Amino acid sequence: MDTSYLQQIKQRYGIVGNAEGLNRALDIAVQVAPTDLTVLIVGESGVGKEVLPRIIHDRSSRKHNKYFAINCGSIPEGTIDSELFGHAKGAFTGAIGEREGYFGAANGGTLFLDEVGELPMATQARLLRVLETGEYIRVGESDVKMTNVRIVAATNVNMQKAIREGRFREDLYYRLNAIPISLPPLRERGRDIEMLFRKFAYEITEKYRMEEVHLTPDARDLLLKYKWPGNIRQLRNLTEQICVISREREITADTLRLYGVTDDSVGGGLVSAAMGSSSETHSYENDRKQILQLITSLGKELKELKDYVYGSQQIHPSLPTNTDFIQHINADGTIQHINMPSAYTKGNMEAAPIQEFVEQQAVPVQDDEQSLSIRDMERSNIEKALRKSHGNRKKAAQELGISDRTLYRKIKSFGIDA
Ligand SMILES: Nc1ncnc2c1ncn2[C@@H]1O[C@H](COP(=O)(O)OP(=O)(O)O)[C@@H](O)[C@H]1O
Ligand SMILES: [Mg+2]
Numbered sequence: 564m565d566t567s568y569l570q571q572i573k574q575r576y577g578i579v580g581n582a583e584g585l586n587r588a589l590d591i592a593v594q595v596a597p598t599d600l601t602v603l604i605v606g607e608s609g610v611g612k613e614v615l616p617r618i619i620h621d622r623s624s625r626k627h628n629k630y631f632a633i634n635c636g637s638i639p640e641g642t643i644d645s646e647l648f649g650h651a652k653g654a655f656t657g658a659i660g661e662r663e664g665y666f667g668a669a670n671g672g673t674l675f676l677d678e679v680g681e682l683p684m685a686t687q688a689r690l691l692r693v694l695e696t697g698e699y700i701r702v703g704e705s706d707v708k709m710t711n712v713r714i715v716a717a718t719n720v721n722m723q724k725a726i727r728e729g730r731f732r733e734d735l736y737y738r739l740n741a742i743p744i745s746l747p748p749l750r751e752r753g754r755d756i757e758m759l760f761r762k763f764a765y766e767i768t769e770k771y772r773m774e775e776v777h778l779t780p781d782a783r784d785l786l787l788k789y790k791w792p793g794n795i796r797q798l799r800n801l802t803e804q805i806c807v808i809s810r811e812r813e814i815t816a817d818t819l820r821l822y823g824v825t826d827d828s829v830g831g832g833l834v835s836a837a838m839g840s841s842s843e844t845h846s847y848e849n850d851r852k853q854i855l856q857l858i859t860s861l862g863k864e865l866k867e868l869k870d871y872v873y874g875s876q877q878i879h880p881s882l883p884t885n886t887d888f889i890q891h892i893n894a895d896g897t898i899q900h901i902n903m904p905s906a907y908t909k910g911n912m913e914a915a916p917i918q919e920f921v922e923q924q925a926v927p928v929q930d931d932e933q934s935l936s937i938r939d940m941e942r943s944n945i946e947k948a949l950r951k952s953h954g955n956r957k958k959a960a961q962e963l964g965i966s967d968r969t970l971y972r973k974i975k976s977f978g979i980d981a
Pocket of ligand 1 (some may be wrong): 577578579580606607609610611612613614625678759795799
């Protein structure tokens with residue numbers, strides 16, 4: 564791919580990185596910009612979705628008309644129809660004047676519907692109609708109005724799953740997804756991570772006339788290994804914190820660890836390998852230390868979650884009280900409870916190899932009503948907190964009274980789209 568024109572775009576919009584997935588996303592955005600096709604941008608939170616609709620608008624024939632970015636997840640359900648489609652005077656209590664709505668105001672221009680997966684079902688029906696026919700009706704009116712708006716939507720939600728669960732209309736999804744663009748998570752962008760660190764560090768140290776910071780080789784390695792659940796947004800915040808707070812300007816891996824950059828693969832390979840559910844073959848001896856640390860922290864976090872969800876109640880009656888356990892979902896969806904004597908979760912296991920231990924201790928339990936409802940409760944509490952914080956995991960974790968890491972692990976384990 565000739566990337567020289569991409570470099571110009573990156574410069575203009577302050578985009579840093581050369582990862583293949585980023586270049587591909589930008590390239591598709593450029594190709595599709597002059598058309599009126601609807602675009603759906605998909606990617607985890609913090610991967611940089613918001614710049615793409617702007618690029619698409621600026622490179623389209625609509626560029627002299629209006630561009631609005633609307634966060635569908637932050638508008639209350641009761642007012643979203645009126646915000647998007649407008650309302651007549653007196654359409655509902657409090658509707659003193661009339662309102663044009665974004666679809667009217669953006670006529671001839673572009674609307675960016677961010678977090679489109681959060682749209683209520685009723686609004687989805689209105690959106691489908693305007694996408695298909697250009698027609699819409701303001702709240703409290705019966706006249707049909709026409710508009711010519713190009714839609715770019717974005718989501719961090721797994722839309723297929725939202726469709727399966729009845730939260731998103733399949734027909735609307737296919738209509739929105741005319742041109743899909745996917746942005747890769749930061750952990751898959753390799754050397755871009757360091758470039759981004761340098762960019763953010765440069766910006767902040769310049770702005771406040773601070774001494775420059777530099778990364779040591781071990782710090783660079785750690786940045787590459789870390790999973791970055793909050794992606795580029797998280798990296799930016801972390802870099803800013805370090806630049807402002809750290810007295811040491813030579814940033815080592817240990818300094819990064821102080822700011823929460825961990826070595827372990829959060830919720831990933833090591834745990835599943837230890838539990839024999841991964842096809843990856845790990846050298847157990849090399850990983851042993853890390854696995855032990857992981858089990859220790861898992862035990863603590865499970866306890867935390869258990870306390871939060873059930874108070875002092877015991878989770879599963881068949882488990883003795885002096886036992887912590889790990890609930891493991893097998894590949895086929897059945898649930899396995901693995902007993903962990905407290906000694907193990909306190910980190911003083913010296914002898915038995917983990918794999919052997921897990922195999923001996925694994926107690927398959929029926930995926931019965933009780934364990935289902937327990938999982939449902941946990942899941943629904945987490946989803947509620949995430950909704951309340953509009954996907955802000957830090958706030959959601961605070962709300963739940965658990966650590967960010969516990970929340971992240973739970974989100975992964977439940978397959979929640981956050
Ligand atoms: N490739 C990139 N280069 C520079 N900054 C980026 C890049 N990608 C994202 N950012 C910055 O990261 C932050 C999060 O991006 P945003 O578009 O809001 O993410 P999303 O909408 O996917 O959650 C923003 O401050 C954005 O400017
Ligand atoms: Mg966003």
